[in-house]
Amino acid sequence: MTSLNTEAEYVEASNLLYRDPALYDAVQSDGASAGVCRTLIEAYRPDARTVVDFGCGTGRDLEILAERFECVGVDLQPGMVDHARRARPELDIRIGDMRSVRLRKRMDVVTCLGNSLAYVHDNEGIDLAFATFAAHAGPGALLVLCSPVAPITRTEPISATVDTPMGPATVTIRHEWDLRTQINTMYRHWELPSGDEARDEIRRRVLFPRELDHYVGGAGFEVLDMFDSPGGGLAGPTAYTVARYTRG
Template identity: 80%
Template sequence: MTSPDTEAEHVEATNLLYRDPALYDVVQADSTSAEMCRTLIELHRPDARTLVDFGCGTGRDLEILAKRFECIGVDLQPGLVDHAHRARPALDIRAGDMRTVRLDKRMDVVTCMGNSLAYVHDNEEISQAFATFAAHARPSALLVLCSPVAPITRTEPTVATVNTPSGSATVTIRHEWDLRTQINTMHRHWVLPCGDEAQDEIRRRVLFPRELERYAESADFEVLEMTDGTGTGLTGPIAYTMARYTRR
């Protein structure tokens, strides 16, 4: 397994938003993940009081959830965690690798949103991530996942406009799909407000619904429900699942 420091450096180097946490915060400003998560908790575990979020980024969603729950956030990227400490000092956000981290706490709700699980590509390491979820779940805890379940296969590029702290940026996006590895690669070409250009590359592992189910059941979670949907924005249309699991 790649060391957490090396993995974090690689992900940061290949993603402009991770190199610029303030920009990451702005781009994620319209995220509805926290509200969706809160709705699911009210439906499936209304008595929940504690929550841990793996892959919490700068803590924007966690800040919303912390109004209702006692929360801990964990993210692999030290830069995002440092930004979270400055921007949201009241939150408990820690640097850690979802494959290996152990907080010695068990929570009512475990979340992994924002496609964070999709950055784990190796089968064994995906199992390790689910073992981490289980290690932090109380009996009957709720596990909420958001992860791509279908690839983006179109070949023509798309163009998006992104608001940044210094003005509008234009992003041209192109996708590649590797069926054998189930890796969906997104190539982005940025034209920033100052006129500078940048490129980055996002590689996500697509886990089809039955795969997610097998990983969950192997970690002793019972699948309650899966839903499919599409989102739009910087990354273009994305197929995703918001899966609800309960630990047996």
């Protein structure tokens, strides 16, 4: 396993939004994951009081969850954590690797949202991440994941307009799928309001639903639901998995 600093530097360098956490906050500002997470907690663990979020980024989801729960956030990237501490000083956000960090706390809810798990690409690392989730799960704790469950195989580029604090930007996106490694690579070309251009490359590991069943069960959790639409369907490419800790 590469060092925390080396891996964090690579992830940051490869993604424009991670290089500019303020831009990340502006572009990813809808809080949808936090809303889904709260709904799941109300449905499956209404007595929950504590939450730990692995891969919390700038803390935008954690900020919403902290309105109701006592929260701790963990992220690999120092730049994201530094921004989070400045923008949301009331939150408890720490630097750490979800494959190895131990907070010596067991929580009512363990979350890993925003496709953070997909940045762990190898099977050993995924096992370690789920061991971390289990190490922080109290009796009957809820696990909520948001991760890719099917690849985007479309190869033709698509373009979209993205609102930023400086004005609208145009981003052109192309995907590449490697079945052997199960890595979906997204290439983005940004045309920024300043007239500058930027490129980035995001590599995410797809875990198919049966694989998630395997990793979740191996860590001592029982899958309660898996869905990607409000009606409970599962078509991909990204889905929520909710599970309950059955050990301890």
